[in-house]
Amino acid sequence: MGIVDVLKGLKDKVLDATTYELLRRNFELLEENNQQLKDRVDLLKEEVEKLRAENLNLMMKNAELNAELDMLEEDDEFVMYQGLSFKNNKSGGVDPQPYCPKCHELLSTVDNNIFICKPCEYTTSVFEHPIDIAKKLSNEI
């Protein structure tokens, strides 16, 4: 029987000493319980703050490591030749499409001599056809 049920049972009745003591003890216990819960909430709030700070640090560290990984992967992904970047492929060679060495977007050309990067305006000219360069870089010649 909970304290509320005890109280309901006492409605419109005169409180005797025993019931009063029982109620008082019950309220004391509830108060102690409340205090313990409040202490626990304070502890958990501190814990939440600690975890938030830790999470923020880990997210920053994760972003740093991801940026580092991107740089390392890019180093592996492209090979530069005569101002053009070529993408390494899975068979150990390079693909013949030339990429911008600055932003790694595909380069545009009309004559396979002058290459322009539309997004960053990087421009270069080469005297070898990209297909020949790719073959050379893939050790096929």
Ligand SMILES: [Zn+2]
């Ligand atoms: Zn570019």
